[in-house]
Amino acid sequence: MDLLNYAFMQRALLAAVLVGITAPAVGIYLVQRRQALMGDGIGHVAMTGVGLGFLLSWSPVWMATAVSVLGAVLMELIRWYGRTRGDIALAMLFYGGMAGGVMFINLAPSGSNANLTSYLFGSLSTVSESDVTAICLLAAFVVLITLGLRRQLFAVSQDEEFARVTGLPVRALNLLTAVTAAVTVTVAMRVVGLLLVSALMVVPVAAAQQLSRSFAATFAIAVAIGVTVTIGGTVTSYYQDVPPGATIVLLTIGAFIALTALAAPLARRRARAAAGARAATDPLECSIPAGRPSGDEVGV
Amino acid sequence: MTTTEDIVSDEPVISLRGVRAELGSRPVLRGIDLTVRRGEVVALLGANGSGKSTAVRTIIGQVPVSAGQVELFGTPRRRFRDWARVGYVPQRTTAAGGVPATVTEVVSSGRLSRTRFGLFRKADHAAVRAALDLVGMADRAKDPVDALSGGQHQRVLIARALAAAPDLLIMDEPMAGVDLASQEILAATLREQVAAGTTVLLVLHELGPLEPLIDRAVVLRDGCVLHDGPPPEAVGQHALPGHDHVHPHAPAGAEPIRTGLLS
Numbered sequence: 001m002d003l004l005n006y007a008f009m010q011r012a013l014l015a016a017v018l019v020g021i022t023a024p025a026v027g028i029y030l031v032q033r034r035q036a037l038m039g040d041g042i043g044h045v046a047m048t049g050v051g052l053g054f055l056l057s058w059s060p061v062w063m064a065t066a067v068s069v070l071g072a073v074l075m076e077l078i079r080w081y082g083r084t085r086g087d088i089a090l091a092m093l094f095y096g097g098m099a100g101g102v103m104f105i106n107l108a109p110s111g112s113n114a115n116l117t118s119y120l121f122g123s124l125s126t127v128s129e130s131d132v133t134a135i136c137l138l139a140a141f142v143v144l145i146t147l148g149l150r151r152q153l154f155a156v157s158q159d160e161e162f163a164r165v166t167g168l169p170v171r172a173l174n175l176l177t178a179v180t181a182a183v184t185v186t187v188a189m190r191v192v193g194l195l196l197v198s199a200l201m202v203v204p205v206a207a208a209q210q211l212s213r214s215f216a217a218t219f220a221i222a223v224a225i226g227v228t229v230t231i232g233g234t235v236t237s238y239y240q241d242v243p244p245g246a247t248i249v250l251l252t253i254g255a256f257i258a259l260t261a262l263a264a265p266l267a268r269r270r271a272r273a274a275a276g277a278r279a280a281t282d283p284l285e286c287s288i289p290a291g292r293p294s295g296d297e298v299g300v
Numbered sequence: 301m302t303t304t305e306d307i308v309s310d311e312p313v314i315s316l317r318g319v320r321a322e323l324g325s326r327p328v329l330r331g332i333d334l335t336v337r338r339g340e341v342v343a344l345l346g347a348n349g350s351g352k353s354t355a356v357r358t359i360i361g362q363v364p365v366s367a368g369q370v371e372l373f374g375t376p377r378r379r380f381r382d383w384a385r386v387g388y389v390p391q392r393t394t395a396a397g398g399v400p401a402t403v404t405e406v407v408s409s410g411r412l413s414r415t416r417f418g419l420f421r422k423a424d425h426a427a428v429r430a431a432l433d434l435v436g437m438a439d440r441a442k443d444p445v446d447a448l449s450g451g452q453h454q455r456v457l458i459a460r461a462l463a464a465a466p467d468l469l470i471m472d473e474p475m476a477g478v479d480l481a482s483q484e485i486l487a488a489t490l491r492e493q494v495a496a497g498t499t500v501l502l503v504l505h506e507l508g509p510l511e512p513l514i515d516r517a518v519v520l521r522d523g524c525v526l527h528d529g530p531p532p533e534a535v536g537q538h539a540l541p542g543h544d545h546v547h548p549h550a551p552a553g554a555e556p557i558r559t560g561l562l563s
Contacts, residue, residue, distance in 0.1 A: 151418040165470075213402065213443070214402040214405060214442070218407070
């Protein structure tokens, strides 16, 4: 493993592992509440942060964090109050964020569209020392929230109305989910890139669902897939000299297809076993075939 | 079975006074009064659009009240924090996430109100298992909820509400789309809860197998209380055994018009 001899690759791999853990860990709650594309929206808004970072010569990672957190909170408030006009407001926020990013980076003395490209699609060689520090701190926050509050976040994402009647601070938890998703976007930005972040939040979860029957298992498998593809993608990117973000995302989709192919016979066997077991104990009812709607409905 | 007037028990568990509510600009509740006292089983009846679901949703704070007062256990709803005392069973459609979840995982959500920071102790896991036992779903604890029938799913939602051992159960159409076998299990579960002193408010479309449990029926029409008293038994052939499709709201709605003309 000669690639570990290079400091930039050590940093890139560390960042990749953290992305592999955090993106699916947040993504599972977004998929559960059918907001699979929220990460994409935040990614667009974060571009303004990157642009501002260049313009003001501040760290683009921290600037992007600040702006995307702000954007995520705004999105949550729009979802809350916007009702029917909400999607128009969200569209303006997304495209405004993207346009702002392009504009600021071109106004910046040190910036050019080439800089922006590394943020949009990820880049290994540009992960700096300070980036790694920021990514570690932000990833720790994301892990703390997604694991520590898993029961609360599960309840709110599963059934918001019921969660409110159990006395959970639903609005605060929704805001926290949005903020955590925004933080994850900036964690993933250096390796995967802003435009592809959302794939790593959603696709591992969708792939894990092909095998799992519980939320806990989906969580674990999704994170395992996430770490595998981010490491695999980063290494491939190093040896083949291809962009890391695109490699990681294509690997993730490959994992999804492979697991789907694998899961079909597994599901059949399970259904047969369940039908056999039930025929003996519960002859009154037939089970309804699993009719879970796909998790890709948009509800940002 | 006690009747409404006999119960002079202490505090009202639910109290609505002159409650008005709008959805959009359309008035859905036009000043309703509703009191549910401790240990009572009250059915809220009415046609679709009569406001019965909205009335329940004002109680749990899902629909804002534009006038009037809502109190839970003697506390104004806005200041009420003791949510572990309230078990809510929503209409079945609301509890579907985009990620698979097991029966146990869903029922565990109902226990959160009894935990500190969502940390589960032994007693909490035991309470979840006990709630599943109550509705006869213990053998399906590890199955994903998507694989359940409508009736089984409803039983899971009731177990979720019971997991916190609430003093008050609020159920929105618990029998809608539920097969006969599950209806009987639900009725038996409810009977046990009522015997243990739980107060129950049910939104129902028809009385069905729960009829013997119900102390009092409140019938809504167009956002007003039309009838508040014993369950409308005098519904003629609709109440006959074997007639499985009862429409209590129709005759109840017709009655005042008739008396109004005669008196």
